[in-house]
Amino acid sequence: MTDMPKPTAEDIAASNEFGRRLQEAMAALSEKSRLVLLLTSMDGHSLEEVAELLQLPVGTVKSRLHSARKQLAEKLR
Protein backbone atom coordinates (compact mmCIF):
# COMPACT_ATOMS: atom_id res chain seq x y z
CA MET A 1 0.00 0.00 0.00
CA THR A 2 2.81 2.37 0.77
CA ASP A 3 4.35 1.76 -2.65
CA MET A 4 1.24 3.00 -4.46
CA PRO A 5 1.46 6.68 -5.35
CA LYS A 6 -0.96 9.03 -3.70
CA PRO A 7 -3.59 10.10 -6.24
CA THR A 8 -3.09 13.65 -7.34
CA ALA A 9 -5.78 16.27 -7.86
CA GLU A 10 -5.68 15.66 -11.57
CA ASP A 11 -6.32 11.95 -11.08
CA ILE A 12 -9.23 12.70 -8.75
CA ALA A 13 -10.72 15.26 -11.12
CA ALA A 14 -10.34 12.85 -14.01
CA SER A 15 -12.28 10.15 -12.26
CA ASN A 16 -16.02 9.93 -12.54
CA GLU A 17 -16.26 9.67 -8.81
CA PHE A 18 -15.10 13.21 -8.25
CA GLY A 19 -18.51 14.77 -8.76
CA ARG A 20 -20.20 12.31 -6.43
CA ARG A 21 -17.59 12.82 -3.74
CA LEU A 22 -17.93 16.54 -4.08
CA GLN A 23 -21.67 16.27 -3.57
CA GLU A 24 -21.17 14.18 -0.47
CA ALA A 25 -18.62 16.63 0.87
CA MET A 26 -21.02 19.50 0.20
CA ALA A 27 -23.81 17.69 2.01
CA ALA A 28 -21.56 17.28 5.04
CA LEU A 29 -21.03 21.03 5.29
CA SER A 30 -23.12 23.20 7.52
CA GLU A 31 -25.90 25.08 5.81
CA LYS A 32 -24.24 28.44 6.42
CA SER A 33 -20.94 27.30 4.92
CA ARG A 34 -22.66 25.60 1.99
CA LEU A 35 -24.68 28.71 1.22
CA VAL A 36 -21.60 30.92 1.22
CA LEU A 37 -19.72 28.46 -0.95
CA LEU A 38 -22.49 28.22 -3.52
CA LEU A 39 -23.14 31.93 -3.65
CA THR A 40 -19.49 32.79 -4.10
CA SER A 41 -19.21 30.14 -6.80
CA MET A 42 -21.94 31.79 -8.83
CA ASP A 43 -20.72 33.93 -11.68
CA GLY A 44 -20.86 37.63 -11.11
CA HIS A 45 -21.10 37.48 -7.32
CA SER A 46 -18.28 39.09 -5.41
CA LEU A 47 -17.61 38.61 -1.73
CA GLU A 48 -19.06 42.04 -0.99
CA GLU A 49 -22.28 41.21 -2.84
CA VAL A 50 -22.62 37.90 -1.03
CA ALA A 51 -22.03 39.65 2.28
CA GLU A 52 -24.71 42.21 1.45
CA LEU A 53 -27.09 39.50 0.32
CA LEU A 54 -26.65 37.52 3.53
CA GLN A 55 -26.43 40.69 5.66
CA LEU A 56 -23.10 39.58 7.07
CA PRO A 57 -19.72 41.29 7.38
CA VAL A 58 -17.32 40.59 4.54
CA GLY A 59 -14.84 39.11 7.01
CA THR A 60 -17.44 36.58 8.15
CA VAL A 61 -18.10 35.58 4.56
CA LYS A 62 -14.38 35.16 3.92
CA SER A 63 -13.96 33.08 7.04
CA ARG A 64 -16.88 30.82 6.18
CA LEU A 65 -15.68 30.44 2.61
CA HIS A 66 -12.16 29.51 3.70
CA SER A 67 -13.47 27.02 6.24
CA ALA A 68 -15.81 25.43 3.71
CA ARG A 69 -13.11 25.02 1.07
CA LYS A 70 -10.75 23.57 3.63
CA GLN A 71 -13.33 21.00 4.71
CA LEU A 72 -14.02 20.07 1.11
CA ALA A 73 -10.33 19.63 0.42
CA GLU A 74 -9.91 17.43 3.47
CA LYS A 75 -12.73 15.15 2.28
CA LEU A 76 -11.60 15.10 -1.35
CA ARG A 77 -7.87 14.73 -0.74
Place this chain on the structure above:
Amino acid sequence: MTCDKYENALLLAAASNGELDAKLAQNLERCSTCRMTLRSERELFSRIDSALRAQVNGDPRPGFLAQLRLQLSKKLTARPGSDRVWHVAGAALALVLIAMFYPLVNARQSSVQGNLQTPTIKAPQSGSVTQSPRASEDLGVRSRHHSKRPAGAVPQKPEVLVPPDEQKAFAQFVACVARRDAIAQAVVMPATNKTVNRNTELPQVSSVDIADLQLVRARQEERIDQTGRSE
Protein backbone atom coordinates in the same frame (compact mmCIF):
# COMPACT_ATOMS: atom_id res chain seq x y z
CA MET B 1 12.91 22.81 10.52
CA THR B 2 11.09 19.80 9.20
CA CYS B 3 8.52 19.76 6.40
CA ASP B 4 5.81 18.61 8.80
CA LYS B 5 6.04 22.03 10.40
CA TYR B 6 5.02 23.66 7.12
CA GLU B 7 2.22 21.25 6.34
CA ASN B 8 -0.58 23.49 7.67
CA ALA B 9 1.06 26.56 6.19
CA LEU B 10 1.15 24.84 2.83
CA LEU B 11 -2.52 23.94 3.01
CA LEU B 12 -3.44 27.47 4.01
CA ALA B 13 -1.36 28.90 1.20
CA ALA B 14 -3.00 26.58 -1.30
CA ALA B 15 -6.47 27.40 -0.04
CA SER B 16 -5.98 31.14 0.01
CA ASN B 17 -4.00 31.16 -3.24
CA GLY B 18 -2.22 34.26 -2.06
CA GLU B 19 1.38 35.33 -1.61
CA LEU B 20 3.62 32.93 0.26
CA ASP B 21 5.30 33.63 3.55
CA ALA B 22 9.06 34.27 3.34
CA LYS B 23 10.05 31.29 5.49
CA LEU B 24 7.62 29.04 3.58
CA ALA B 25 9.05 30.24 0.30
CA GLN B 26 12.59 29.42 1.48
CA ASN B 27 11.42 25.95 2.52
CA LEU B 28 9.78 25.40 -0.87
CA GLU B 29 13.06 26.28 -2.59
CA ARG B 30 14.86 23.63 -0.60
CA CYS B 31 12.13 20.86 -0.45
CA SER B 32 10.75 19.37 -3.61
CA THR B 33 8.16 17.34 -1.67
CA CYS B 34 6.69 20.51 -0.24
CA ARG B 35 6.59 22.04 -3.71
CA MET B 36 4.73 19.00 -5.01
CA THR B 37 2.33 19.11 -2.05
CA LEU B 38 1.61 22.78 -2.63
CA ARG B 39 1.07 22.23 -6.31
CA SER B 40 -1.26 19.27 -5.76
CA GLU B 41 -3.22 21.17 -3.13
CA ARG B 42 -3.63 24.16 -5.41
CA GLU B 43 -4.78 21.90 -8.18
CA LEU B 44 -7.25 20.28 -5.81
CA PHE B 45 -8.72 23.62 -4.83
CA SER B 46 -8.82 24.73 -8.40
CA ARG B 47 -10.72 21.55 -9.34
CA ILE B 48 -13.11 22.04 -6.49
CA ASP B 49 -13.78 25.61 -7.52
CA SER B 50 -14.22 24.73 -11.17
CA ALA B 51 -16.54 21.84 -10.31
CA LEU B 52 -18.60 24.05 -8.03
CA ARG B 53 -18.88 26.77 -10.69
CA ALA B 54 -19.90 24.17 -13.24
CA GLN B 55 -22.59 22.79 -10.92
CA VAL B 56 -23.93 26.16 -9.81
CA ASN B 57 -23.85 28.00 -13.12
CA GLY B 58 -24.58 25.09 -15.41
CA ASP B 59 -27.93 24.05 -16.77
CA PRO B 60 -30.05 21.94 -14.47
CA ARG B 61 -29.85 18.24 -15.01
CA PRO B 62 -32.63 16.53 -16.96
CA GLY B 63 -35.71 15.99 -14.85
CA PHE B 64 -34.72 18.60 -12.30
CA LEU B 65 -37.67 20.85 -13.04
CA ALA B 66 -40.09 17.92 -12.99
CA GLN B 67 -38.72 16.80 -9.66
CA LEU B 68 -38.99 20.33 -8.32
CA ARG B 69 -42.62 20.59 -9.43
CA LEU B 70 -43.36 17.25 -7.78
CA GLN B 71 -41.88 18.39 -4.49
CA LEU B 72 -43.78 21.67 -4.66
CA SER B 73 -47.06 19.90 -5.35
CA LYS B 74 -46.42 17.55 -2.43
CA LYS B 75 -45.83 20.48 -0.11
CA LEU B 76 -48.87 22.33 -1.42
CA THR B 77 -51.10 19.31 -0.94
CA ALA B 78 -49.67 18.67 2.50
CA ARG B 79 -50.38 22.23 3.64
CA PRO B 80 -54.22 22.05 3.59
CA GLY B 81 -54.04 19.11 5.95
CA SER B 82 -52.20 21.16 8.51
CA ASP B 83 -54.69 23.99 7.99
CA ARG B 84 -57.53 21.54 8.54
CA VAL B 85 -56.01 20.56 11.86
CA TRP B 86 -55.93 24.21 12.89
CA HIS B 87 -59.54 24.67 11.75
CA VAL B 88 -60.69 21.71 13.83
CA ALA B 89 -58.74 22.98 16.82
CA GLY B 90 -60.27 26.44 16.42
CA ALA B 91 -63.78 25.03 16.18
CA ALA B 92 -63.22 22.93 19.28
CA LEU B 93 -61.93 25.96 21.16
CA ALA B 94 -64.94 28.00 20.07
CA LEU B 95 -67.31 25.26 21.28
CA VAL B 96 -65.57 25.15 24.65
CA LEU B 97 -65.83 28.92 25.01
CA ILE B 98 -69.51 28.88 24.06
CA ALA B 99 -70.19 26.09 26.55
CA MET B 100 -68.43 28.09 29.25
CA PHE B 101 -70.05 31.46 28.65
CA TYR B 102 -73.53 30.54 27.36
CA PRO B 103 -75.05 29.83 30.82
CA LEU B 104 -73.80 33.16 32.13
CA VAL B 105 -75.17 35.10 29.17
CA ASN B 106 -78.47 33.23 29.24
CA ALA B 107 -78.93 33.86 32.96
CA ARG B 108 -78.16 37.55 32.53
CA GLN B 109 -80.69 37.86 29.71
CA SER B 110 -83.33 36.13 31.85
CA SER B 111 -82.59 38.50 34.70
CA VAL B 112 -82.95 41.52 32.44
CA GLN B 113 -86.22 40.22 31.02
CA GLY B 114 -87.50 39.61 34.52
CA ASN B 115 -86.70 43.18 35.49
CA LEU B 116 -88.41 44.53 32.39
CA GLN B 117 -91.72 42.87 33.27
CA THR B 118 -94.44 45.01 34.87
CA PRO B 119 -93.92 44.74 38.61
CA THR B 120 -96.89 43.54 40.61
CA ILE B 121 -97.31 45.66 43.67
CA LYS B 122 -98.84 43.96 46.66
CA ALA B 123 -100.35 45.76 49.52
CA PRO B 124 -98.52 45.20 52.75
CA GLN B 125 -100.24 42.93 55.27
CA SER B 126 -100.21 45.43 58.06
CA GLY B 127 -99.92 48.62 56.20
CA SER B 128 -98.16 51.03 58.43
CA VAL B 129 -95.51 53.31 57.04
CA THR B 130 -93.19 52.55 59.90
CA GLN B 131 -92.97 49.00 58.67
CA SER B 132 -91.63 50.11 55.36
CA PRO B 133 -88.61 47.79 55.34
CA ARG B 134 -90.93 44.90 55.97
CA ALA B 135 -93.29 46.16 53.26
CA SER B 136 -90.49 46.52 50.82
CA GLU B 137 -89.44 43.00 51.58
CA ASP B 138 -92.96 41.76 50.93
CA LEU B 139 -93.07 43.61 47.68
CA GLY B 140 -89.88 42.09 46.53
CA VAL B 141 -87.97 45.35 46.75
CA ARG B 142 -84.33 44.56 47.20
CA SER B 143 -81.24 46.58 46.82
CA ARG B 144 -78.19 45.49 44.99
CA HIS B 145 -76.12 45.51 48.12
CA HIS B 146 -78.51 43.32 50.05
CA SER B 147 -79.11 40.84 47.32
CA LYS B 148 -77.59 37.51 48.27
CA ARG B 149 -78.83 35.82 45.12
CA PRO B 150 -76.01 34.04 43.34
CA ALA B 151 -75.09 35.29 39.90
CA GLY B 152 -76.92 33.53 37.13
CA ALA B 153 -80.00 32.56 39.21
CA VAL B 154 -83.31 33.57 37.73
CA PRO B 155 -85.40 35.63 40.18
CA GLN B 156 -88.77 34.11 41.11
CA LYS B 157 -90.44 37.53 41.60
CA PRO B 158 -89.83 40.68 39.63
CA GLU B 159 -87.62 42.86 41.71
CA VAL B 160 -87.12 46.58 41.76
CA LEU B 161 -83.60 47.74 42.30
CA VAL B 162 -83.58 50.72 44.63
CA PRO B 163 -80.50 52.42 46.02
CA PRO B 164 -80.12 51.92 49.75
CA ASP B 165 -80.64 55.58 50.58
CA GLU B 166 -83.94 55.62 48.67
CA GLN B 167 -85.39 52.38 49.97
CA LYS B 168 -87.33 54.00 52.78
CA ALA B 169 -88.91 56.63 50.55
CA PHE B 170 -89.75 54.03 47.95
CA ALA B 171 -91.36 51.79 50.55
CA GLN B 172 -93.45 54.72 51.72
CA PHE B 173 -94.50 55.39 48.18
CA VAL B 174 -95.45 51.78 47.64
CA ALA B 175 -97.45 51.66 50.85
CA CYS B 176 -99.20 54.89 49.94
CA VAL B 177 -100.09 53.65 46.51
CA ALA B 178 -101.24 50.33 47.90
CA ARG B 179 -103.85 52.09 50.03
CA ARG B 180 -105.25 53.76 47.01
CA ASP B 181 -106.14 50.93 44.76
CA ALA B 182 -107.86 53.11 42.24
CA ILE B 183 -104.79 55.30 41.81
CA ALA B 184 -102.59 52.27 41.67
CA GLN B 185 -104.77 50.70 39.03
CA ALA B 186 -104.64 53.88 37.01
CA VAL B 187 -100.89 54.06 37.31
CA VAL B 188 -100.25 50.42 36.54
CA MET B 189 -102.92 49.98 33.87
CA PRO B 190 -101.58 50.24 30.35
CA ALA B 191 -102.65 53.20 28.30
CA THR B 192 -104.26 51.00 25.66
CA ASN B 193 -106.81 49.72 28.15
CA LYS B 194 -107.92 53.17 29.17
CA THR B 195 -111.33 54.14 27.70
CA VAL B 196 -111.89 57.74 26.84
CA ASN B 197 -115.49 58.97 26.46
CA ARG B 198 -115.57 60.85 23.28
CA ASN B 199 -118.72 62.33 21.68
CA THR B 200 -118.38 61.14 18.16
CA GLU B 201 -121.96 61.99 17.13
CA LEU B 202 -122.53 64.88 14.73
CA PRO B 203 -124.43 67.93 16.06
CA GLN B 204 -128.03 67.92 14.90
CA VAL B 205 -129.51 71.16 13.57
CA SER B 206 -133.30 71.44 13.29
CA SER B 207 -133.59 74.08 10.56
CA VAL B 208 -131.21 76.21 8.57
CA ASP B 209 -131.98 79.68 7.17
CA ILE B 210 -130.30 80.11 3.86
CA ALA B 211 -130.29 83.75 2.53
CA ASP B 212 -128.78 85.31 -0.48
CA LEU B 213 -125.71 87.32 0.34
CA GLN B 214 -126.58 90.23 -2.08
CA LEU B 215 -130.14 90.46 -0.73
CA VAL B 216 -128.81 90.82 2.79
CA ARG B 217 -126.50 93.64 1.75
CA ALA B 218 -129.34 95.50 -0.04
CA ARG B 219 -131.53 95.29 3.09
CA GLN B 220 -128.69 96.63 5.22
CA GLU B 221 -128.26 99.59 2.87
CA GLU B 222 -132.01 100.33 2.98
CA ARG B 223 -131.89 100.34 6.77
CA ILE B 224 -129.00 102.78 6.71
CA ASP B 225 -130.86 105.08 4.30
CA GLN B 226 -134.03 105.02 6.42
CA THR B 227 -132.13 105.90 9.55
CA GLY B 228 -130.42 108.75 7.69
CA ARG B 229 -133.77 110.19 6.50
CA SER B 230 -135.37 109.99 9.88
CA GLU B 231 -132.51 111.92 11.36
